Amino acid sequence: xxxxxxxxxxxxxxxxxxxxxxxxxxxxxxxxxxxxxxxxxxxxxxxxxxxxxxxxxxxxxxxxxxxxxxxxxxxxxxxxxxxxxxxxxxxxxxxxxxxxxxxxxxxxxxxxxxxxxxxxxxxxxxxxxxxxxxxxxxxxxxxxxxxxxxxxxxxxxxxxxxxxxxxxxxxxxxxxxxxxxxxxxxxxxxxxxxxxxxxxxxxxxxxxxxxxxxxxxxxxxxxxxxxxxxxxxxxxxxxxxxxxxxxxxxxxxxxxxxxxxxxxxxxxxxxxxxxxxxxxxxxxxxxxxxxxxxxxxxxxxxxxxxxxxxxxxxxxxxxxxxxxx
Amino acid sequence: xxxxxxxxxxxxxxxxxxxxxxxxxxxxxxxxxxxxxxxxxxxxxxxxxxxxxxxxxxxxxxxxxxxxxxxxxxxxxxxxxxxxxxxxxxxxxxxxxxxxxxxxxxxxxxxxxxxxxxxxxxxxxxxxxxxxxxxxxxxxxxxxxxxxxxxxxxxxxxxxxxxxxxxxxxxxxxxxxxxxxxxxxxxxxxxxxxxxxxxxxxxxxxxxxxxxxxxxxxxxxxxxxxxxxxxxxxxxxxxxxxxxxxxxxxxxxxxxxxxxxxxxxxxxxxxxxxxxxxxxxxxxxxxxxxxxxxxxxxxxxxxxxxxxxxxxxxxxxxxxxxxxxxxxxxxxxxxxxxxxxxxxxxxxxxxx
Numbered sequence: 001x002x003x004x005x006x007x008x009x010x011x012x013x014x015x016x017x018x019x020x021x022x023x024x025x026x027x028x029x030x031x032x033x034x035x036x037x038x039x040x041x042x043x044x045x046x047x048x049x050x051x052x053x054x055x056x057x058x059x060x061x062x063x064x065x066x067x068x069x070x071x072x073x074x075x076x077x078x079x080x081x082x083x084x085x086x087x088x089x090x091x092x093x094x095x096x097x098x099x100x101x102x103x104x105x106x107x108x109x110x111x112x113x114x115x116x117x118x119x120x121x122x123x124x125x126x127x128x129x130x131x132x133x134x135x136x137x138x139x140x141x142x143x144x145x146x147x148x149x150x151x152x153x154x155x156x157x158x159x160x161x162x163x164x165x166x167x168x169x170x171x172x173x174x175x176x177x178x179x180x181x182x183x184x185x186x187x188x189x190x191x192x193x194x195x196x197x198x199x200x201x202x203x204x205x206x207x208x209x210x211x212x213x214x215x216x217x218x219x220x221x222x223x224x225x226x227x228x229x230x231x232x233x234x235x236x237x238x239x240x241x242x243x244x245x246x247x248x249x250x251x252x253x254x255x256x257x258x259x260x261x262x263x264x265x266x267x268x269x270x271x272x273x274x275x276x277x278x279x280x281x282x283x284x285x286x287x288x289x290x291x292x293x294x295x296x297x298x299x300x301x302x303x304x305x306x307x308x309x310x311x312x313x314x315x316x317x318x319x320x321x322x323x324x325x
Numbered sequence: 326x327x328x329x330x331x332x333x334x335x336x337x338x339x340x341x342x343x344x345x346x347x348x349x350x351x352x353x354x355x356x357x358x359x360x361x362x363x364x365x366x367x368x369x370x371x372x373x374x375x376x377x378x379x380x381x382x383x384x385x386x387x388x389x390x391x392x393x394x395x396x397x398x399x400x401x402x403x404x405x406x407x408x409x410x411x412x413x414x415x416x417x418x419x420x421x422x423x424x425x426x427x428x429x430x431x432x433x434x435x436x437x438x439x440x441x442x443x444x445x446x447x448x449x450x451x452x453x454x455x456x457x458x459x460x461x462x463x464x465x466x467x468x469x470x471x472x473x474x475x476x477x478x479x480x481x482x483x484x485x486x487x488x489x490x491x492x493x494x495x496x497x498x499x500x501x502x503x504x505x506x507x508x509x510x511x512x513x514x515x516x517x518x519x520x521x522x523x524x525x526x527x528x529x530x531x532x533x534x535x536x537x538x539x540x541x542x543x544x545x546x547x548x549x550x551x552x553x554x555x556x557x558x559x560x561x562x563x564x565x566x567x568x569x570x571x572x573x574x575x576x577x578x579x580x581x582x583x584x585x586x587x588x589x590x591x592x593x594x595x596x597x598x599x600x601x602x603x604x605x606x607x608x609x610x611x612x613x614x615x616x617x618x619x620x621x622x623x624x625x626x627x628x629x630x631x632x633x634x635x636x637x638x639x640x641x642x643x644x645x646x647x648x649x650x651x652x653x654x655x656x657x658x659x660x661x662x663x664x665x666x667x668x669x670x671x672x673x674x675x676x677x
Contacts, residue, residue: 056567075570076570087564089564090562095610104557104560104561107554107569
C-alpha cells in the first residue's frame, strides 16, 4: 500500500455556490523509495492538486489517504508529520542561521516553546549530514547561494521526519552543477525510503531523475507511467504540446525553422553533433545527399561548396562563411 | 556537533539576557535617583531594603512619584517594543508597529469623544482629578477594545495578512478624521486637554491605577514569550508555517489579541507613545543579530524597558522642574540613533 493514495479525486475551486472543477477522477498512488514528477502545462491544475493533497484546499470529491487514513481525519499537526514541502519561495527571514532554520522543521514535534529534545537534535543532525551541509550549519540564510539554500530547505524538510517530501520546481534558479547535485541528493534520499513528489517543467529532472511521471492534461484523465514509456508512446509530447515546435524527444532539442540550404556533415562524432546543432539553429537542413558538405574534426572544418574548399578553425567561422556564400 | 552548537548558543544568550537584566536594574535605580530633587543611589537602596531613606520628604517622593513612574516606564517600554516585534513578524513588514492595527486611533477616538462630548453632557472637566483619569482610561480602553473586536472579526474571515494590515490603516484614517471633526466643533480648552493626552505621559499613574496596569501588562508579556514558537515558524513565510502544522488563523488571532492587550492598555493609561514600538525591535535585532524569537522576545522586553527608563530620565531634564512630553523625547533622541545603526548595517532586510 502506498504512503499516499489518491482515489477518484476531483480538484478545483469552490466560490460560494459555484464549483469549478479543474481535474476529476485522479487515481494515483505514491510509494516509499519512489521519485515522481508531476508535469503538465501552466494552468492544468498541478498547483491545485498539490494544495489539495497538502490540505490547503478542500477536495471536491474522492479520497486522499495518508497511510490508509483520510486527510479529513488528520489534524494539521498530524498532516505535518506525513508531508513536508520545499517551495520556490525563499524563507522570509534572512537572518536565521541554517541550524535555526532546520530546527524550525521540528515544529510538529517540539515543545511549547520550541525546545528541542535530544531526539529532535539527533534528527536535525541526521538531516544535516544527509544533505552534506555540515559546513553551512552556522551560516546565515542571506549568506547562502541559491544551490546551498535549496539543500538547506531540503534538510529542513528531512528534519520534519515525514514519509513524503513534496518539492515545487526544485531545480529552478539553479545552474547545471547545482541542479545535478540536487538531483543526486534527491535520488539518495528516495533510496533511503522517502517518497518524493516533484512538480516540475524541467525535462532533465522529470525524465532522468523520476521513476514515474504523473501527466496532467486539459480535458483528459491524468496519466501515469515511467518516463520512457510515456516518451515512446508519444503521451509526453502530446501532454506538453511539444510537437508544435518540433521538439526532438530523443535529444531534448528544439528544431527551429529549417528552410535553408541542405548540408551534410561527416567526421568526428562529437564535433559532428555540435556542428549540426549550430547549423540547425541557423536554419540549415541536414541531409545525406546534400551538395554542400562539411568534414568536421577537432579544430578543423573543411567546407566543400561547388568544387571550392574552405579551411575553417571554429564553428563560428564556419557559420559566418556559410552565411556569406 | 549540533548538540554542541545549540548548547553554546544557549549559554551565550543566557549570558546576554543576564547582563541586560542587570543593566535594566541599574537604569531603574538611576531613574529613581534623578528628578527635581536628586536622591543618592545609596539612599534609594536603603529605601528598598529598609523601607526608608531616612528622609520623610524623599520617602514620599519615591513612594508616590518616582517609583510609580519608573515602573510605568519599564512596562510601557517592554510592552510597546514586544507588540511592535509581533506585528513586524506577523505582517512581514518593517514599518509595522503596535499601532498598525488602529489601536491608538481607537483609543484616541474614545478619549476624544469622552472629552469633547463630555463637555456637552456637562461638568466633565470639573470632575475630580482621580475620577477624570479613570474616565479617560475607560474611554481609551473602550476605544481600543472596539478596534480589537473588529480586527479580530476581520482576522477570522480574511486569509491574507496584508489585507488585515490595510484594514487597520483605514481604521486609523477614519478615526483620525472623526477626531478632527470633533475638534472642529470644540472649545479651545477641550482641544488642549485632548492634545495633552496625545502627548503621552508616564508620570500620571497612581498606585490604584498601577494595581490594574501592572498585572495586565505582566500577563501580556508572559503570553508574548509563549508565542515565540509560532512567531519563529512564521519567519519562514505563511505557506511554510502552514505546512509545518501551524494553525494560521488561530495564531494570528492570538498575536493580535496579545498586541492589542499590551498596546491598548499602555495607550489607555499613558496615551499614545509613538516611535518606540517600531524602532526597538529593529534596534534589538541589529544590535544582537538574531531573529530567533525565543531569544529575541525576552531581549526586546528587557531592552525596550531599559531604553524607556533612559528616555524618561532624559525627558525629566535632571535638575529642572519641567518634564518634556515623552512622546517627543523618544522620537527626538531615538530617531538619530536608529538612523546611525541603519547606516552602519546598510541592509535592514538582512537583520530579519
